[in-house]
Amino acid sequence: FGGRDYICAEDLDELEAMLLQADLGQSTVEKILSELKSRMEADGKADRKVLEGIISGIIGEILSASSKTEIQIHKPHVIVLLGVNGTGKTTSAGKMAYSLSRQGKKVVLAAADTFRAAAIEQLEVWAERAGAELVKHKQGSDPSAVAFDAAKAAINRDADYLIVDTAGRLHTKSNLMEELKKVGKVIGGQVESAPHETLLVIDATTGQNGLVQAREFNKAIPLTGIILTKLDGTAKGGIVVAVSEELGIPVKYVGVGESAEDLRPFDAKEFVEGLFK
Amino acid sequence: GLSEKLQSIMQKLKGHGKLSEKEIDSALKEVRIALLEADVNFKVVKSFIEKVRERALGSEVMQSLTPAQQVIKIVHSELIELMGSTASRLELGQEPPIVIMMVGLQGSGKTTTSAKLANLLKKANNKRPMLVACDTRRPAAVKQLETLGTQIGVPVHHVEGASPEQIAKSAVEGALKSGRDLVILDTAGRLHIDEELMQELERIKILTDPDEILLVVDAMTGQDAVNVAKAFQERLDITGVILTKLDGDARGGAALSVRAVTGKPIKFAGTGEKLDGIEVFHPDRMASRILG
């Protein structure tokens, strides 16, 4: 910031520290601060509030840029949840089913995690809570077979939504990523242009690896959005800024708790305000 | 990687005579970036860089023919020093039953790791472990632990309708009678800011007097790792940490953050979804991984 010595260096350092501690990541923070520099008016007041306002604007633009595309609703509208282990996919699938059922929609849930202990039973509880129909196979069966049957069931039952819960998997495991690709293809074979939404579920406590996860999962099945979970904790989930910017995908929902009602549509303004708290 | 970056910085100095503080600061800037990209906590990075800087301004770097390599060596050795230079053991020598309490945030890997640990101690240490399902909240959590217990031939204790405290207490009280010498308490995931649930853990601790309280942390955790570790440490005085999902490609800077803020050792590494995916933690391997 040489030459602009009316900007308090201390303010800048504090803002940088805050953004880094919110997991925005070193390179994203650098870009934001340099953009801030170019937006500073030559004779503008540069107190802390002004700087925060400009930064909020920059981040807000990144987050809303990707949310411009309208998602067309199909019948059945097929949503696939994917992501690494433990991020909240099954819980989010259940919450989503619950919220859609509350809106009077007919929902089919697919238990495509056939690997993890009691994964099917866990989704079964959620299906019951949501009043949604569950399609499941035996433990250890082919996830694509479950997806196939679920798609057929959703069509036959004239369902409005089909939500496919997949097993957690690390993007570094190529065989598991191939399995995911196959699930996507099988669904596409049964329902026109499906999956209509592929949502990467990211835990708000995730650091820079969240960007790597997004890149790799996007290669397996093109992502249409992000669900940012566990935002009810102290983590800020700042990694979604880099993901939104690089992949052009919006955060669609946030998870704010473990109960059925704890899934909300993403509010960029609220999210950015949270970064400054 | 970091070595290449430092090499290129120091390379520019060839023929310019002695190194100055300016070059060292430029090199340290690269180390700082590397550590932040590896998810080491901002404040931990700050104090770590200070320590490295002090040593880097000494003769081992300033008068070296290969200053970049010297800086890397210092960073590496300081990382290992901070992480604890030797693998840390579990407290297994106590009066049976040994009680191990697993705690941590939602989804960090407690249930899976509880079963992995039971399996390891059964095979490698000839223990007769019992798994205890204290998670009465998460759908099918008890079923999950029971399924894993069946896979490894370890009994799972649960009491339908009882509170987590009652389940834990009854397990420890009945352990020896049922021929078990080691009890692993799997607790529900919770937020460190959930006062009610943190008090539940404090009560379980008082009732069962654990020999080990292990904080289970996901290796991909970012800056929040310090908040979580500090809170669990302050409320429970944890005895160690287990870092899970190290079979991924997260750099794992949370390891450094957790160690720096609690002073407690990382005792195990979770290295896979299957029940054999657990290893003793190696601080030196972690240091290399964090540096990328």
Ligand SMILES: Nc1nc2c(ncn2[C@@H]2O[C@H](COP(=O)(O)OP(=O)(O)OP(=O)(O)O)[C@@H](O)[C@H]2O)c(=O)[nH]1
């Ligand atoms: N506090 C909080 N906890 C959540 C949220 N979403 C999910 N969880 C919890 O996180 C834990 C993991 O959730 P799951 O739904 O099993 O995660 P998953 O991604 O399906 O896990 P795997 O299938 O094993 O990969 C559970 O304890 C959930 O209750 C959230 O928004 N807030």
Ligand SMILES: Nc1nc2c(ncn2[C@@H]2O[C@H](COP(=O)(O)OP(=O)(O)OP(=O)(O)O)[C@@H](O)[C@H]2O)c(=O)[nH]1
């Ligand atoms: N790849 C990999 N996956 C792991 C590892 N440890 C646990 N997991 C997976 O992470 C997910 C969450 O594990 P759980 O054991 O259910 O986590 P938890 O902490 O008990 O979750 P809550 O009880 O909901 O808080 C599951 O899909 C596990 O299979 C590991 O070391 N590597």
Ligand SMILES: [Mg+2]
């Ligand atoms: Mg799941």
Ligand SMILES: [Mg+2]
């Ligand atoms: Mg669990």
